[in-house]
Each structure stands twice: as structure tokens, then as C-alpha cells.
Amino acid sequence: MAEMIGDVVAALGPDGVDSNSLRLREEMTNTLGLQRDVAAIFYPSSLTEVQDVVRIAAHYQVALYPVSRGMNIGYGDKMPVGQGQVLVNLERMKAIREVNEELGYAVIEPGVTQEHLFQYLHDHNLPFWMDATGAGVEASIIGNTLEGGFGHTRLGNHRAEISGLEVVLGTGEILETGDFPAIGPDLSGIFVQSNFGIVTAMKVKLLPVPEHYESFVVKVDKDELLEPLVAQMSKLRAENVLTSLVHIANATRSLVTTQTFPQGYNKDRVSCEQALELMNRGALLKVGFWTAIGCLSGSRRVVAAHRHRLKRSLSKIGTVKFFTDKKISRVENFLSLPVFDKVMPVARLRESIESLKYIHEIGKGIPSNKALNNITWRVKDRKDLGLIWLSPVVPASPEKVRLMMDIVAGEFGATNFEMPVTLTSVTHDKMVAIFSIIFDKNKDEDVAQAHNLYFSTTAKLKQSGIHMYRSSILAMKDIDYPHLGKKAVLRQIKGILDPQGILAPGRYIS
Numbered sequence: 001m002a003e004m005i006g007d008v009v010a011a012l013g014p015d016g017v018d019s020n021s022l023r024l025r026e027e028m029t030n031t032l033g034l035q036r037d038v039a040a041i042f043y044p045s046s047l048t049e050v051q052d053v054v055r056i057a058a059h060y061q062v063a064l065y066p067v068s069r070g071m072n073i074g075y076g077d078k079m080p081v082g083q084g085q086v087l088v089n090l091e092r093m094k095a096i097r098e099v100n101e102e103l104g105y106a107v108i109e110p111g112v113t114q115e116h117l118f119q120y121l122h123d124h125n126l127p128f129w130m131d132a133t134g135a136g137v138e139a140s141i142i143g144n145t146l147e148g149g150f151g152h153t154r155l156g157n158h159r160a161e162i163s164g165l166e167v168v169l170g171t172g173e174i175l176e177t178g179d180f181p182a183i184g185p186d187l188s189g190i191f192v193q194s195n196f197g198i199v200t201a202m203k204v205k206l207l208p209v210p211e212h213y214e215s216f217v218v219k220v221d222k223d224e225l226l227e228p229l230v231a232q233m234s235k236l237r238a239e240n241v242l243t244s245l246v247h248i249a250n251a252t253r254s255l256v257t258t259q260t261f262p263q264g265y266n267k268d269r270v271s272c273e274q275a276l277e278l279m280n281r282g283a284l285l286k287v288g289f290w291t292a293i294g295c296l297s298g299s300r301r302v303v304a305a306h307r308h309r310l311k312r313s314l315s316k317i318g319t320v321k322f323f324t325d326k327k328i329s330r331v332e333n334f335l336s337l338p339v340f341d342k343v344m345p346v347a348r349l350r351e352s353i354e355s356l357k358y359i360h361e362i363g364k365g366i367p368s369n370k371a372l373n374n375i376t377w378r379v380k381d382r383k384d385l386g387l388i389w390l391s392p393v394v395p396a397s398p399e400k401v402r403l404m405m406d407i408v409a410g411e412f413g414a415t416n417f418e419m420p421v422t423l424t425s426v427t428h429d430k431m432v433a434i435f436s437i438i439f440d441k442n443k444d445e446d447v448a449q450a451h452n453l454y455f456s457t458t459a460k461l462k463q464s465g466i467h468m469y470r471s472s473i474l475a476m477k478d479i480d481y482p483h484l485g486k487k488a489v490l491r492q493i494k495g496i497l498d499p500q501g502i503l504a505p506g507r508y509i510s
């Protein structure tokens with residue numbers, strides 16, 4: 001390792017390598033409640049430096065673990081899958097290589113954050129929006145895409161929008177996947193949720209700013225109305241009435257992401273019914289047992305027609321409210337009048353409008369730290385937060401969604417943890433559920449219970465043919481590929497693109 005670090009220092013300069021044990025430990029801080037040791041961190045700042053690092057690592061047969069910004073919170077943060085690997089932090093490769101104003105795309109490097117791209121479009125007054133996730137302003141765009149992450153707009157299913165990748169393979173050679181239509185197979189997809197290369201650039205589509213934009217919130221008061229809600233949402237998605245992703249949250253999810261653990265519950269489990277009551281006390285915009293959010297955009301006439309259709313389709317299921325920029329700023333200005341401070345308790349009302357503004361703006365590709373800063377459930381300080389996302393995917397059929405909900409609720413019911421969940425129609429025919437397991441990571445019994453819950457639930461779901469859409473570091477070695485022959489072919493590709501197995505060993509493909 002010392003010899004290898006010497007070679008890397010010669011290639012990147014002394015500030016391109018960190019082997020200070022205290023900092024290495026800090027960098028491995030995570031919400032899963034796991035301990036990981038890394039041998040060093042390398043900070044290449046160009047394509048050729050990435051190639052140098054890979055060739056040196058191949059020579060010494062040392063495993064590298066690349067991250068873009070390392071904000072994979074709830075799935076592993078910056079942690080490699082195995083112990084003793086070297087972290088390759090690509091945060092210094094933060095060039096926006098091109099923004100094509102005519103065709104509406106950007107070519108970016110891995111260190112480009114949501115904030116960087118958003119600010120670039122804003123500062124250059126470009127008529128485009130990006131797609132943003134809830135992962136905060138400092139999260140990357142490339143790392144999120146390589147995890148199969150998703151956002152909110154019609155470009156929200158990131159892995160489906162991927163093209164033009166520049167990749168350093170395990171041999172140090174460069175592969176350009178190209179931009180399609182073009183000749184031959186499209187190789188871009190094989191770099192998502194795999195360990196075949198280090199991606200050093202990617203083409204990202206941008207959304208032309210629409211003539212008109214409205215966000216919407218659907219409030220559904222009863223649990224048993226989830227089935228018709230799912231059916232309608234998937235129908236409207238299939239018919240392109242809803243082109244954006246729709247996120248459906250239970251009241252528990254709304255509660256844990258906006259409030260701290262309530263007084264008077266003596267650390268008992270807060271039920272969804274109790275969460276509903278706590279959320280709606282003094283709130284301006286009430287949530288439902290299920291609350292769906294999404295957005296409509298296009299010409300004024302198209303949005304008006306889609307608004308009408310959405311309202312009609314949901315008339316027997318829940319209430320729909322629509323929000324424009326104007327409407328939100330009117331309420332915001334109204335509530336900021338100092339007179340309110342004297343006449344009524346406005347804190348909850350202002351909180352509601354802030355949450356609503358966040359939902360409205362994320363649909364316009366405006367990244368924010370709101371969701372990130374708000375998770376302090378069961379802990380006083382973010383640094384104590386234990387968080388594991390459990391992310392199964394099911395067909396968007398009401399029966400399948402209910403089956404999944406029942407299985408997961410049974411497992412959560414045997415613990416002390418609440419069951420916050422969002423169901424996202426990532427495509428018209430697939431629903432991805434994101435259940436949060438939230439705990440105090442400083443308590444051994446909480447960590448053990450959280451890990452057991454993750455594994456018992458994945459095992460139970462598997463018995464019913466339901467698998468994860470994305471995995472946390474916790475479970476990489478247990479990944480099942482339900483499709484015939486896939487695991488074997490992935491292993492063969494790994495052997496060709498990374499013959500010494502030095503890139504992120506164990507990540508999705510073992």
C-alpha cells in the first residue's frame with residue numbers, strides 16, 4: 001500500500017492523496033450503523049488522472065471504490081462494499097463540459113452537484129430546467145444516475161435517460177458508449193448498478209422551460225383508497241396525462257420528514273393514524289392517510305385539460321389542489337405579515353407553506369436541502385441518525401402494491417419502528433416503494449433491530465416474488481437477479497471489462 005500511495009502521489013501530486021487515519025474514519029461516517037475501514041482516499045481531477053489511478057491500482061492489485069460526491073445517504077454514504085478498499089473521490093472533476101442550448105442537454109463530470117448544474121442554468125439565463133432529486137444540493141447527478149436514482153419531472157427516471165458515457169475500464173482504457181440512435185448496441189445501461197468502470201462524464205437531458213407549470217397535491221383520507229389511487233395514477237401515467245413522476249406518501253412519511261419525535265409518545269411507535277392527526281394539527285395544507293404529489297407542465301391549454309382530467313379521475317378517491325408560482329407566493333407573503341405573529345400561532349402555517357413550496361419547486365428542478373435537513377426523527381442531532389432505505393419494486397397494479405404493503409407492515413409491526421413509505425410511479429407500469437428504517441445508530445439494540453428488519457423484510461418479499469430495485473451496502477452480497485441468466489452474464493462482462501476485479505468489488509455484482 002505504501003509503495004502504491006507513493007506512485008499515486010507522483011501521478012496526482014501530494015494533495016491528491018489522503019491517508020490521515022482520523023480523516024479516513026470521518027469520511028466513513030454513515031447512517032447504516034456499519035463500520036468500514038478504507039486504506040486511503042485518492043482525489044483525481046481529470047480523465048488522465050483517473051486512468052493513472054486505475055493503472056497503478058491494477059499493477060498493485062488493490063481494490064478501488066469510486067464515488068462522485070459520496071452522498072449515497074441511507075444506502076451507504078461513501079462506504080465501499082468491502083473492507084480495506086481505496087476510495088476514489090471524484091469531487092474535483094466538476095466541469096460542466098458543454099451545455100447545448102440548441103438541443104437542450106449538458107455534458108457533465110462526476111463532481112458536478114445538483115446545485116452546480118442548477119446554478120449554471122440560472123446564471124446563464126438558459127431556458128432549461130434540470131431534473132432534481134430530494135437528496136440535497138451537494139448530491140451528484142452522475143452518482144445518483146449510476147445508482148438508478150429518480151427525481152420528479154418527466155426526466156425523473158434517470159437510468160432511462162442515460163447516454164454518452166465516458167468510462168475508464170479496469171484496464172485503464174477509455175470507453176465511450178455513444179449517443180443513440182447510432183450503430184450497434186447501447187452500452188450505457190450496463191454501467192448503472194454495476195462495477196464495470198469509472199464514469200468520468202455523462203450526457204444529461206434538460207427540460208425546456210414550459211409555457212405553464214402547476215404542482216398538485218392529492219389528499220386521500222382512507223388507507224383502503226390506496227388501490228383505486230394506484231390504479232388511476234398508473235392509467236393517467238400510461239395516457240401521458242401525467243408525464244412527471246408521482247410520489248405517494250403515507251402520513252408517517254410526511255410526519256418523519258417534517259417533525260421531530262412528538263412529546264407524550266414515550267418513544268412508542270407512532271401509528272399512521274396518529275401521524276395523520278399530528279400532521280394536520282394547525283396545518284394550512286392538510287395531508288391524507290395517503291398524499292400524492294406531482295406536477296403538470298406544457299402549454300396553458302394542455303395543462304388546463306390535464307388538470308381537468310386529473311380532478312375528474314380522482315373525484316371519488318380524494319381531493320386535488322393545484323398550485324402555481326403566483327398562488328404560492330401570495331400565501332407566503334400573506335403569512336409573513338407581522339400582524340399574524342400577534343393574532344394566532346402561525347409557525348405551523350408557515351411550516352406548511354414551506355413544505356408546499358419545496359414540493360412545488362422540486363418539480364421545476366430546483367434542488368434543496370429541505371428533505372435532508374428535516375430528518376432527525378428519533379434523534380436530536382443528524383450525526384446520530386440511523387437511516388436505511390428499503391426499496392422494493394412491484395408492478396403498478398393495486399393488488400401487488402397492497403400485497404407488498406401488507407408484507408412490509410407485518411415485519412415493521414414486530415419492531416418499535418414507524419413505517420414511513422413513499423410509492424413512486426417511476427414508470428407507468430412500475431411502482432418503487434421507499435420504506436425508511438429510522439433509528440438511533442448509537443444504540444446497539446436499535447442497529448441490530450434495524451438490520452434484522454431489513455433482512456427479514458427482503459426475505460419475506462422475495463417469497464412473494466418481490467425484489468429490491470436498489471440495494472444498500474448492507475445487502476450487496478445477497479443480491480438476487482430474478483431474471484434467467486443475468487447474473488452469469490454480468491459476471492462474464494465483469495471479467496472482460498475489469499479483468500483483475502479492482503473496481504468496486506462486490507458492488508451489485510460479485
Ligand SMILES: Cc1cc2nc3c(=O)[nH]c(=O)nc-3n(C[C@H](O)[C@H](O)[C@H](O)COP(=O)(O)OP(=O)(O)OC[C@H]3O[C@@H](n4cnc5c(N)ncnc54)[C@H](O)[C@@H]3O)c2cc1C
Pocket residue numbers: 066067068069070071072073074077078090110132133134135136138139140141142143144145146147148149150151197198199200371372375504507
Ligand atoms: C433526505 C434524502 C432524500 C433523498 N432523495 C432521493 C431522491 O429523491 N432520489 C434518489 O434517487 N435518491 C435520494 N436519496 C438517496 C441518495 O442520497 C441519493 O441517491 C444521492 O444522489 C446519492 O449520492 P451521490 O449522488 O453523491 O452519489 P454517490 O454517492 O457519489 O454515488 C453512489 C454510488 O454510485 C457509484 N458511483 C458513483 N459515482 C461513480 C462513478 N463516477 N463511476 C462509477 N461508479 C460510481 C458508487 O458505487 C457510489 O457508492 C435521498 C437521501 C436522503 C437522505
